[in-house]
Amino acid sequence: MNNLLIAPVIIPLLTGMLLIIFQKNIKLQRILSLAALLATSVISVLLMNQIRDGGIQTLQLGGWEAPYGISLVGDMFSALLLLATSIVSVCCLIYAFSSIGRKQEKLYFYPLFLFLITGVNGSFLTGDLFNLYVFFEMFLIASYVLITLGGAQRQLRESLKYIFTNIIASAFFLIGVAYLYSMTGTLNLAHLSMRIAEIGQDGLITTVALLFLIVFAMKAGLLLFFWLPGSYSVPPTAIAAIFAALLTKVGIYAIFRMFTLIFYHEPQITHLFIGILAAITMVLGALGAIGFWDLRKILTYNVVISVGFIMTGLVSFTTTGLTGSIYYLIHDVLIKGLVFMIGGTIVHLTGTSDLRKISGLIRLHPQLGWMFFIAALSMVGIPPLSGFLGKVFTTQGVFESGYYWLGAIGLLASLFILYSMIKLFMNAFWGETILSVDEEKGTTKGLLFPIALLTVASVAMGIGAEAITGYVDQAAKELLNPSLYIKAVFE
Amino acid sequence: METLMVILVGILISIGTYLILSKQLLRIVLGASIVGHAVNLLLITSGGLKKGSAPLLGEKVANFTDAIPQALILTAIVINFAVTALVLVLCYRAYQSFGTDDMEQLRGDEQ
Numbered sequence: 328m329n330n331l332l333i334a335p336v337i338i339p340l341l342t343g344m345l346l347i348i349f350q351k352n353i354k355l356q357r358i359l360s361l362a363a364l365l366a367t368s369v370i371s372v373l374l375m376n377q378i379r380d381g382g383i384q385t386l387q388l389g390g391w392e393a394p395y396g397i398s399l400v401g402d403m404f405s406a407l408l409l410l411a412t413s414i415v416s417v418c419c420l421i422y423a424f425s426s427i428g429r430k431q432e433k434l435y436f437y438p439l440f441l442f443l444i445t446g447v448n449g450s451f452l453t454g455d456l457f458n459l460y461v462f463f464e465m466f467l468i469a470s471y472v473l474i475t476l477g478g479a480q481r482q483l484r485e486s487l488k489y490i491f492t493n494i495i496a497s498a499f500f501l502i503g504v505a506y507l508y509s510m511t512g513t514l515n516l517a518h519l520s521m522r523i524a525e526i527g528q529d530g531l532i533t534t535v536a537l538l539f540l541i542v543f544a545m546k547a548g549l550l551l552f553f554w555l556p557g558s559y560s561v562p563p564t565a566i567a568a569i570f571a572a573l574l575t576k577v578g579i580y581a582i583f584r585m586f587t588l589i590f591y592h593e594p595q596i597t598h599l600f601i602g603i604l605a606a607i608t609m610v611l612g613a614l615g616a617i618g619f620w621d622l623r624k625i626l627t628y629n630v631v632i633s634v635g636f637i638m639t640g641l642v643s644f645t646t647t648g649l650t651g652s653i654y655y656l657i658h659d660v661l662i663k664g665l666v667f668m669i670g671g672t673i674v675h676l677t678g679t680s681d682l683r684k685i686s687g688l689i690r691l692h693p694q695l696g697w698m699f700f701i702a703a704l705s706m707v708g709i710p711p712l713s714g715f716l717g718k719v720f721t722t723q724g725v726f727e728s729g730y731y732w733l734g735a736i737g738l739l740a741s742l743f744i745l746y747s748m749i750k751l752f753m754n755a756f757w758g759e760t761i762l763s764v765d766e767e768k769g770t771t772k773g774l775l776f777p778i779a780l781l782t783v784a785s786v787a788m789g790i791g792a793e794a795i796t797g798y799v800d801q802a803a804k805e806l807l808n809p810s811l812y813i814k815a816v817f818e
Numbered sequence: 819m820e821t822l823m824v825i826l827v828g829i830l831i832s833i834g835t836y837l838i839l840s841k842q843l844l845r846i847v848l849g850a851s852i853v854g855h856a857v858n859l860l861l862i863t864s865g866g867l868k869k870g871s872a873p874l875l876g877e878k879v880a881n882f883t884d885a886i887p888q889a890l891i892l893t894a895i896v897i898n899f900a901v902t903a904l905v906l907v908l909c910y911r912a913y914q915s916f917g918t919d920d921m922e923q924l925r926g927d928e929q
Contacts, residue, residue, distance in 0.1 A: 457890055457893070460894075461893060461897070464897045464901075468900065468901065468904065471901075471904060471908075472904075475908060475911075478911065478915070480915055480916065481926060483908065483911060483912040483915055483916070484912065484916070484924045484926045485926065486908065487843070487908065487909070487912055487924065490901075490904075490905055490908065491838070491846060491850060491905075494850045494853075494854070494901060494905070495838070495850065495853070497897075497901075498850075498853045498854060498857045501857045501858075501860075501861060501894055502857055502860060504861070504864075504890070505857070505860045505861045505863070505864035505887075506864070508861075508864045508865065508886070508887070508890075509863075509864040509865065509866070514886070514890075557926065
């Protein structure tokens with residue numbers, strides 16, 4: 328029993344509810360929401376250390392024992408994701424202070440932002456399938472509102488598609504829950520894992536596993552990413568950045584959890600299927616990333632590529648591969664927030680997202696240019712930066728397990744990321760400066776600080792890899808050994 | 819009885835799918851709503867439809883109804899209700915803003 332586990336869910340939730348009352352007092356809203364997120368990050372660090380010393384932590388809510396009550400489970404994988412979530416959400420919040428605009432701030436931006444974080448943190452911590460659904464709905468509803476905040480025409484248009492897609496996916500999620508409950512009679516993840524290990528994963532259960540795969544693939548943007556480029560390019564930058572950093576990652580987390588804890592008995596069917604989906608995702612994402620001249624489109628297709636790449640580590644199902652995936656997942660949370668913020672700043676400065684109309688920004692904004700350069704190198708996986716380790720371990724794991732084609736596609740996709748980033752860098756930052764300082768549509772005042780914070784976090788993660796290696800290794804080992812999770816829940 | 823319920827769920831899901839595939843926004847909302855109801859019925863069926871009494875520990879009854887699907891369906895209905903309300907408001911705003919409720923004209927592939 329560890330009461331600290333509920334804190335990352337309850338702190339943003341209560342703060343968000345409190346902030347609804349103080350709708351007019353924007354200063355108070357800013358301070359309180361920042362304080363809540365900082366508190367969450369401190370708690371996630373504490374949790375990480377507790378898990379390192381004492382193994383997987385659990386909390387049985389209300390004292391009801393595991394299969395009957397609701398349990399919260401924090402293993403190292405969720406704790407690492409909690410920390411990454413806190414860092415990126417603090418940066419996005421600071422970015423929002425000077426970019427989101429008075430009107431949106433008064434339209435409950437801060438409470439909604441905190442509810443989004445509540446849902447994401449809850450999904451990482453819950454040990455119960457139905458509560459996973461509830462937390463999913465929680466951050467989805469917050470995201471429905473955030474995506475339409477402001478009510479511009481294109482926001483309304485894209486949000487309709489986003490919402491309908493997610494309603495259908497949620498309906499399928501519930502269908503999966505119903506089938507799984509009727510077959511096993513339980514919804515607790517640890518209990519489910521035990522029951523399925525006892526009765527064996529037959530054809531029916533594998534079918535349900537694929538149904539869950541479709542649901543989470545829809546949320547994660549694994550192959551079913553048709554809704555993603557439209558809906559991630561319409562909201563204001565701070566919101567788009569937090570979406571790109573977190574929302575697909577929750578889907579990825581759910582796939583990892585389901586296919587390492589519960590449905591791991593038939594990897595030649597389920598994991599191969601995930602591998603094929605990941606390969607197609609990377610190819611299509613790469614085509615999108617190189618094909619468009621729109622800055623936001625290029626960035627959103629880069630989100631798609633990385634989803635495919637993270638999945639390859641799961642497909643390999645080796646310690647090395649999973650270690651790489653976890654590294655890359657954490658790196659990707661930080662770096663996607665970062666590049667979306669930089670992209671948004673470019674659009675804010677120039678007033679257009681068409682790369683052919685932007686040129687030579689580096690002369691007037693050298694810091695922005697160099698930070699984008701670092702981010703781009705990190706995304707591609709150049710050695711001292713954070714993307715490198717993830718890429719090495721994932722590729723090594725995939726090759727170890729014999730999926731050579733998948734590893735090759737992953738490496739090729741990296742080349743396409745490199746190409747799209749070079750294209751972005753050369754067109755936006757190099758060349759003749761078109762706009763002088765006076766002609767620019769906005770300033771970078773207040774926007775550079777959160778970008779710098781995230782850049783530092785990303786570089787620190789690459790250079791200080793030694794410090795987090797122990798944590799990531801433990802996370803990978805826990806994922807590959809479901810009995811640890813089960814034991815922790817039923818103790 | 820369970821078989822009948824599953825057939826009903828199938829029929830409702832087909833109706834919902836048909837409506838979702840149409841062009842008008844309101845029909846899509848109705849379709850999504852019907853799919854939601856079908857899923858709720860499936861959830862209530864998932865524990866088996868026993869004709870037992872309430873699952874109270876004190877009452878010494880041998881045959882009782884599973885309470886978990888009822889708890890699940892209650893939560894699912896509330897969420898479904900909230901999302902449907904939100905979508906209806908959003909469709910109304912979109913209709914006001916675009917002057918059309920035809921999804922063909924809301925494709926947005928110009929840009």
